[in-house]
Amino acid sequence: MRQQTFILLAGLVLSVSAVRAQGGRFSPDLEKAGANKDKIDVIVQFVSPPSQADVNGVGAVKSHLPAINGAVFSLNPSALQGLAHNPRIRYVSPDRVLNADLEYAQPTVNANLAYSNGWNGSNVGVAVIDSGVNDHPDFKDRDSCTTSRFVYKENFVAGETTTADLYGHGSHVAGIIAGVGKCAESNRTRTFRGIAAESNIISLRVLNALGAGTDSAVIAAINRAIALKSTYNIRVINLSLGRPVLESYTLDPLCQAAEAAWKAGIVVVAAAGNFGRLASTNGYSTIAAPGNDPYVITVGAMNDKKSTSRSDDVMTTYSSKGPTAFDHVVKPDLVAPGNGIVSMRVPGSTLDTLFAANIVNRSYYISGATGLSQYYFTMSGTSMATPMTAGAAVALIGHNSALTPNQVKAQLMKTATKAFPLSTSIVDPLTGITYQIQYDVFTVGAGYLDVWAALNSIDVISTPSTTPLSPKVTYNSTTGKVSLVGSSLVWGDSLVWGTSLVWGTQVLVNGSSLVWGDSLVWGDSTTAGFSLVWGDSLVWGDSLVWGDGVVRGAILSKGDK
Numbered sequence: 001m002r003q004q005t006f007i008l009l010a011g012l013v014l015s016v017s018a019v020r021a022q023g024g025r026f027s028p029d030l031e032k033a034g035a036n037k038d039k040i041d042v043i044v045q046f047v048s049p050p051s052q053a054d055v056n057g058v059g060a061v062k063s064h065l066p067a068i069n070g071a072v073f074s075l076n077p078s079a080l081q082g083l084a085h086n087p088r089i090r091y092v093s094p095d096r097v098l099n100a101d102l103e104y105a106q107p108t109v110n111a112n113l114a115y116s117n118g119w120n121g122s123n124v125g126v127a128v129i130d131s132g133v134n135d136h137p138d139f140k141d142r143d144s145c146t147t148s149r150f151v152y153k154e155n156f157v158a159g160e161t162t163t164a165d166l167y168g169h170g171s172h173v174a175g176i177i178a179g180v181g182k183c184a185e186s187n188r189t190r191t192f193r194g195i196a197a198e199s200n201i202i203s204l205r206v207l208n209a210l211g212a213g214t215d216s217a218v219i220a221a222i223n224r225a226i227a228l229k230s231t232y233n234i235r236v237i238n239l240s241l242g243r244p245v246l247e248s249y250t251l252d253p254l255c256q257a258a259e260a261a262w263k264a265g266i267v268v269v270a271a272a273g274n275f276g277r278l279a280s281t282n283g284y285s286t287i288a289a290p291g292n293d294p295y296v297i298t299v300g301a302m303n304d305k306k307s308t309s310r311s312d313d314v315m316t317t318y319s320s321k322g323p324t325a326f327d328h329v330v331k332p333d334l335v336a337p338g339n340g341i342v343s344m345r346v347p348g349s350t351l352d353t354l355f356a357a358n359i360v361n362r363s364y365y366i367s368g369a370t371g372l373s374q375y376y377f378t379m380s381g382t383s384m385a386t387p388m389t390a391g392a393a394v395a396l397i398g399h400n401s402a403l404t405p406n407q408v409k410a411q412l413m414k415t416a417t418k419a420f421p422l423s424t425s426i427v428d429p430l431t432g433i434t435y436q437i438q439y440d441v442f443t444v445g446a447g448y449l450d451v452w453a454a455l456n457s458i459d460v461i462s463t464p465s466t467t468p469l470s471p472k473v474t475y476n477s478t479t480g481k482v483s484l485v486g487s488s489l490v491w492g493d494s495l496v497w498g499t500s501l502v503w504g505t506q507v508l509v510n511g512s513s514l515v516w517g518d519s520l521v522w523g524d525s526t527t528a529g530f531s532l533v534w535g536d537s538l539v540w541g542d543s544l545v546w547g548d549g550v551v552r553g554a555i556l557s558k559g560d561k
Contacts, residue, residue, distance in 0.1 A: 025084065027093035040077050045070040045090045054088050122198040124398045125151065125234040126177055126390060127225040127266075129218060130170030130241065132163050132205035136344050136375065137183035138175060142197060145183035151232050153203045154224060156217040166209035168349030172379050173240045174201055175343035176387035177394065184375040190365035192342045192376060195391025195451065196398065202232055207241065209350050215243075219257040226264045235397045237261055238390040239270040239296075240383035242288030245325040255293040267397070267405040268296040269390040271382040272332040273320035277435070284321045284442060285533040287331045292324035294469040297393070297409050298331045301338025301385040302448060303560050313337075314424045315443060316560045317435040319382055322442035323533065329470050330441055330484065330503075333409070334416045336392075336449040338385030339560050345377035352377065380560070392451045399455055407461050410468045410502075415454045416447030418504030426560065446503050471499075475534050 030042070044058055046069045055061055055071060059079060062072040069090070083089055133139075133150070141147040153163040165171045178201055181193025204221035207213040218241070225234050239258070249255040258268045273288030291298035300319040305312045316339050322331035342360055346352055352359070360376040362369035393408050403411075420439035427434050437443065461468065472485045484499060 025089055025091055026080070027091070030080070030092065030094055037077060039074055040094065041072060041074050042080075042092050042094055043070055043072055044083070044092050046088055047090045048088075050088070057086070058083065058089075122398055123200065123233060124196070124236070124394045124401075125200045125202050125232040126196070126236040126238060126394050127202040127204055127221075127228075127234050128170055128174045128177070128238050128387075129204045129206055129221045129225070130165075130173050130238070131167035131207035131209075131211060132165035132170045133174040133201060133203035134165045134171045134344075134346050136171060136175065136179070138179040138181055138192075138344065138375070139201060140180065140183050142180040142182060145180075149178065149198075149200050151200045151202060152228060153205070154221075155205045156221045156224075157205055157208050157213065158217065160208065163203060163205050165205070165346050166349055167207055167211045168346040168351035168377070169207065169211060169240070169379075169383065170203065170205070171344040171346045171349075172341075172377060173238060173343070173383060173387045174203070176341060176384060177201075177238060177391040179343060185362075185366060187367070188365050189367050192365070194343075195388055196394035199391075199394045199398070200232065202228065202234055211350070213241065215254050218254060222257040222261050225266060226261055229264060229266060234266060236267045236269065236390050236393045238387050239268065239290060240386045242271050242273050242291055245287065245289045245292045248326045249289070249293045249324070249329070250327075252289055252292075254290045258290040258293050259295045262295045262405050265405065267390075267393045267408050269386055269393060270296045270298050271386045272298050272300040274301075274318045274381050274383075276317055276319045276321055281532050282321075283317075283319075284530075285323060285325050286320040287322050287324045287329075288320060291320075291331060292327065292329060294327075294329050294472075295405075295467065297389060297412065298333050298445075298470070299338075299382060299386045299389045299449075300332035300335040300443070300445065301380070301382045302335045303339035304337040313448070314421075314426065315437045315439065316380070317426050317428065317437065318380075318560065319385075319443070322445075323473050328473050328475075328534075330445070330473055331470060332445040333413055333470055334389065334445045334447055334449055336385040336388035338382055338388070339380045340378055341380065341384040342376050342378050343384075345373065345375055347374060351379075389449055392449055392454060395451060396454055403460075406467050410461050411454045411457045411459070412449065413446035413468070414459055414502050415450050415457050416445075417450050417453075418447040420444060420448075428560070441503055 041062065046054055049066070049069050050071065058071075059073045059075045062074055064071045080092065083092055132155070133153070135148065135150070137145065139149055141149060155161055155163045175192070175194055177194050177196055178199045179192060179194040180197045181191040182188075202225065204224060206217040206221050218239070222237065225237055228234055237258075243254075245252070258270065261268050268290075270291040270293075271288065272291050273286055275286035275288070276283035278286050287298065290296060300321075301316045302313050302319075303316050305314070315335065319335070319338070320332075323329060324331050345359060358378045360373045360378060362371050362373050365373075365376070389412065392412060396408050396411065397403055423436060423438045425434060425436055473482050474485050475482050
């Protein structure tokens with residue numbers, strides 16, 4: 001007797017061979033869509049325009065789709081069995097949400113594939129240490145849009161008690177991580193969904209209404225996240241903030257607090273900074289603290305060019321570059337989309353008021369709609385690329401809760417896409433200035449975030465306690481060459497985690513640990529920037545400079561288009 005293979009659909013057993021004999025009428029994701037549900041919305045396509053009898057034979061109609069000879073039905077999953085043998089039915093599939101998922105950024109990093117396979121960071125807590133996170137419909141559960149996924153809020157701004165996002169930055173950041181992208185308004189043609197849309201949000205407010213804060217506030221918030229780790233399963237901290245590096249990370253209290261969280265079992269993701277246009281060094285050695293710490297995952301910003309393909313993506317001109325000041329650590333660790341990202345709006349907040357042009361028009365995501373959105377706002381910067389990566393870390397942990405911060409960092413870096421052009425020339429449309437961007441190890445790190453590749457990686461650090469510290473580089477003044485220091489020892493097995501495998505061969509000279517050889521190219525034909533980076537001068541100067549058009553980590557009035 002021939003053995004049958006069966007699919008379990010919410011208590012219903014369907015014969016796969018019988019379905020295939022009828023021309024494969026069921027979509028591959030139908031089983032998952034119907035699992036553990038009383039009702040499922042499906043699209044049924046008929047072989048020709050359906051008659052009333054055809055429609056009545058399926059179930060309750062939600063809407064007709066004449067363009068495809070079909071209709072949307074709301075069914076009990078058990079009713080699907082009867083459709084398998086109906087010769088009038090051509091194909092049955094779930095009524096999937098139409099997503100561009102944070103428009104183009106989410107599919108660019110293949111996070112849409114993770115989402116469609118149920119890897120959404122469910123029940124994982126992420127601490128957003130920022131300007132606060134306001135309630136928003138897209139922070140509710142994705143199924144019923146009724147239950148909030150906020151589990152904790154606290155204020156750390158001195159002299160204030162509110163947990164509200166008065167600045168408008170933290171809510172945008174949180175939306176990139178955890179926005180469900182469907183609860184605010186219906187009838188969408190575009191959906192702005194976060195990378196880990198089922199994760200829980202812990203909002204720790206450290207920036208005031210002007211986007212300013214203190215080290216002490218951030219450190220206090222990190223401490224609170226560590227204390228609440230077990231209570232709320234906090235596994236990731238997002239730090240879309242920073243300041244200039246003013247001493248070695250071994251001394252910087254902000255860096256040390258970040259390391260403490262890491263050692264407590266929490267992945268810390270930090271922004272590289274938006275100082276890539278610093279003329280004196282062509283943007284090199286401008287990584288902000290605490291992104292200069294070798295433990296944390298530091299993220300630079302790519303421009304996804306409003307397409308889902310990676311082929312046209314380029315580095316942004318404002319993304320900060322390594323090596324870090326004082327310690328010469330290789331940063332960023334990787335890059336992710338950060339330009340023109342649509343996420344949560346906070347009406348009446350400081351950014352919302354000052355940059356009204358960044359409010360999204362409703363016609364952009366709802367066909368025929370008019371007026372400005374109450375829900376969505378556009379920002380750019382490494383502040384936006386950071387939660388892309390934090391969301392990826394949440395998804396990884398949601399998929400495998402046993403992963404340590406060390407393993408998460410290694411997997412994200414090893415699997416990052418390493419196919420880049422050697423350089424690109426970008427003209428700022430507002431200033432007319434031309435920027436020459438090189439895709440070296442200090443600009444793109446280990447590569448471009450790929451969530452799906454990370455989730456499918458089987459290369460896990462065998463000893464979880466082995467820390468994949470971002471390597472340092474050293475300059476040999478005699479030979480004029482710059483090399484990575486001890487990276488194979490730090491990363492363990494050189495056959496799996498070796499220098500060329502993690503950082504790629506393109507950013508290395510002859511595939512070795514040599515970063516720069518006899519031809520020193522630091523963004524122009526001179527070595528002036530190189531000398532400043534490796535000399536005794538402080539790159540940042542005497543005052544805190546946030547750059548033209550940069551508002552506490554978000555590019556709003558200027559930046560790459």
